[in-house]
Amino acid sequence: MRNSKKEQIDNYTAKYSKVCIENGNIGSTLFDEYGVKRGLRDKNGEGVLAGLTNISLIKSQEIVDGKRLPCEGRLLYRGYDIIELVKGFEHSKRYGFEEIAYLLLFGSLPDKGQLDEFKENLSLMCTLPTNFTRDVIMKASSKDIMNSLTKSVLALASYDKQASDLSIENVLRQSMSLISVFPMLSVYGYHAYNHYECDDSFYIHRPDANLSTAENILRMLRPDKKYSELEARVLDIALVLHMEHGGGNNSTFTTRVVTSSGSDTYSVIAAALSSLKGPKHGGANIKVVEMMANIKKNVKDLDDEEAVKDYLARMLNKEVFDKSGLIYGMGHAVYSISDPRATIFKNFVERLAADKKRDEDFKLYSMIERLAPEVIGEKRNIYKGVSANVDFYSGFVYSMLDIPLELYTPIFAMARIVGWSAHRLEELINVDKIIRPAYKTVMTERTYVGIDKR
Template identity: 45%
Template sequence: MEQDYLIYKLSETIKTTSRIDKELFTQFNVKRGLRNEDHSGVLVGLTKVGDVVGYEKLPEGGLKAIPGKLYYRGIDVEDLASGLAKENRLGFEETAFLLLSGYLPDAEELITFKKILYSAMPLNQKATMNIIDLEGQDIMNILARSVLELYTFDPNPDDISRDNLIRQSIELIAKFPTIIAYAYNILRHSQQGRSLHIRHPNEDMSLAENFLYMMKGPNNYTELDVKILDLTLILHADHGGGNNSTFTVRVTSSSQTDTYSSIAAGIGSLKGPLHGGANIKVVQMFEHLKTAIKDWTNVKEIDAYLKKMLNKEAYNKSGLIYGIGHAVYTISDPRALVLKEMARQMAEEKGLQKEFEFLQLLDERSVKAFMSFKGDDINKQVCTNVDFYSGFVYDAIGLPTEVFTPLFAMARITGWTAHRIEELNFASKRIIRPAYKNVGEKRPFTPLKDR
C-alpha cells in the first residue's frame, strides 16, 4: 500500500473515530473546556498567587458583570502600576519578587534581588551556541527548546526543594529576555540575511531595558519605550491559575517533573493562537482596517465595516473582531485600561496620535458592534481586552511581530514559576488527573487473516 494513500486513509478515519456527539457532553454533564453552563470556569484548585475577577455569582444562580480586577498576591494591579508611576520607577523586577515571595520587598531586598537577577541574565558560551544551532522560523519553539537545554547546565535539575525552586525560578526569569533577543537576532540573520548581533546583557540595566538593548542596540530606544515595555511585562506577569498555560504548568508540576520540562510545556500552550498570539492578530487587523476604512473618524463607515467582519463578509472572513471579549472579564479588562493610557503617551511621542485615536474609536465601536450583532445570543457583556493595545505599543516601540508572543512568555514566566512552587509545596499534593468517560463501542479482536 502506497504511503500517501495510507496517510490519506488514516486521516479519513478521523472523521468518524474522533467525532463525539455534542449531546453526549450534556447527557454526562461534561464541562467542555472546563467551563460551567454559565461559561464560568470549573473550580479545580486553590491559589494565593493571583486572582482574576470579572463577574459575581448570584445566590439565585447566574452571573453579574462587574468591572474587571486583577490581583497579584492580593494587591490590585492597577494600584501597583499607579504606585510605581507616582514614584517614577520601573517595576517588573518588584512584581517578580511579589509573585514569588508573596510580599513587596523593602528597598534593601529589592536591590539585592535585582543584583541576583541581572547577574543571572548572561548565557554561558555553550548555551549561546546551542541557541544559534536551534535556528528556526518560530521563536517560541526556540525558547522552549532552549529552556529544555538549560536542564543540562543545571547542577541539580530534578531537585524540587524550595531553595532550588527559587533558584531555578530566578534564573529562568533572568534568562528569558536574553534567550528571546538572541533567538530573534539569529532568526533575522538566517531568514533575512541581516548582520548577526549578540549583545551581552548589562548588569546596570533593568530586564526591560536589557531586552531593548539586546534587540535594538544602544541609543535606539527611548526612556518611554523602556517604561511601557516594563508596564506590559507587569500586566502580563500572571493571570490566575486557570489560564491555559499556567494550568499546563500546574498539571505538569503535579507529576513532580523537573522545572524545565514543566515550563517548556507552558511555552507550548502559550504559543497556541487561541492563547498567546492574539496581540499579533490585533496588529494585523488594525493594519488592514487602516486601509479598508477611508475616513478614520467616520463612525458610520467603521460600524458598517465591522458589521461586515462579523458577518464573515470582510477581512479574513472569520467572523471575529480580534481583541474583543475575554473568558473572565466582562465590563472591563483592567490591564487594557492601564495600558491604554500609556499607549496614549506613546502615540504622542512617536507622532501616532491619529492612529491611536482611530484605535480608540475602534475599541468603542467594536464592543457595540459585537453586542448588537450577538443580541439575545450573547451570555454576558464583553469588553476590549489587553491585546487590543499591547500590539499597538509593541509596534510603536519598533519591536517585530516575531517577538510579540515571546514577550508574553517573558512576562508570564514569573507567574508560571510562582504557581509551580505553590503546586509542589502547598496545593493538593496530588497529581492532577481528571476523568474522561469513554463513549466508544466495545468490539472483539479480529485475527489479521480475517480483516
C-alpha cells in the same frame, strides 16, 4: 522532499483527515447531556474549581441584592490591586518588574534592601552557559521565537546538574535563573532569525547588570543599544500587566498540571511556553496587529463605521483575515465588562500614540474596541459580555516601541514566567497529588475482527 512524494503524502492526509473528523466526532448534545462544561467553565465564565491559590485574584462578577452580576474587571496580585501597584512605582519613577516579581514569588512587597538584594541575585544569574548562543540559539533559527525560546529552555536542562531536583530551594534557583535569562534567549533568538532568514546584520549586546529588565530588553534589541526613558517605562508597565493571571489560565494551568506529575522546571516551563503561544492565549498579541493591518488594507474608508462593522462581521463568518472566526484582542474566559489591564494600557497608548504620531491608528483601535463587542454579540451566544482584553493594545504598544512582531508573544512570556514560577512553587509546597480529571467515555465496546474479515 521530491514533489511526487509530497503530493502522495498530501493526498493521503487530505483523504484521512476526513476519516479522522468522521470517526472523531462526538455529538455536541452529549456535552450537555452529561453536564460537561466545555473549556471547564460555566457560561458566565466561572471556572470548574481545580485548586486554591494565594497568588492573585481576578474579579469579574459581584453579588448585588443577592444576584450575581457582571462587574468591571479587577486584578489583584498577592492582595494588591494592579492599578495601585502600577501607580505606586510609576509615581516614584521606579521600574516595577523586579519589585512585582519579588511580590509574586515571595508573597509580600520588598523593602529597599530586599529589592536590591533580589535584583543583585537576578543579575548574578543573568548569564548563559559557555557558547550557548552559538551552539543552541543560533542553530536552526526560526521566525517563531516562542519555539526558539522553548528549545533554549529545554537545552538549558542539559547544563544543570540539578535539573530534576524538586527541592524548593533548587526550583527557586531555577525559576529566578529563567526569569533572568528569558529576555536574552528571546532577543538573541530574534537576532539569529533576523540574520539567517532575513539577511540582516547579526549583533549580540550583553545585558547591563545596572539596568532594569525593560531597559535591558531594549538595549539588547537595538543596534545602537539606545532607548528613551518613556519607551523603557512603557515596556516595564506592559511586563507588569502580563505577569500573572490566576491558576486557571491555559499556560499557568499547564504549569500546574505538568508540575503535578513531578517533572523538572525546564520541562514544565517548556510546556507553559507551548500553551502561551496559542493565538487564543498569548499569541493573540501578534494576531491583533496582523488583523488591524488586514482591516486597514481591505476597508477603503476607515471613517465609515458601517464598512468597518461589515468587515468585522465577515471576519466572524470566517470569510476574511485568517478565517478562524475570531476578532483577536476581544473577549476573555473570565472578564466580561472590562479587563483592567486593557483599561490601564489604553491610557498609556493614547499618550504614546500622540508622541509617535500614530493618532490615526489609535482612532481605529478605539473604533474596533467599541464595534467588535456589538458585532460579536450579534453573531455569537454571549452570556457574560465581551470586551477588549490585555492583548488588544499590547501589540500596538510594542509596534510603537519598534519592537519586531516576532517578539510580541515572547515579551508576554518574559513577564508570565514569574506567574508560572510562583504557581509551580505553590503547587510543590501545597499539593502532592497528580492532576488527573475524568473524561466520560461515550464509545461502545466492539468485537475484534481479524484483518482479512474487515
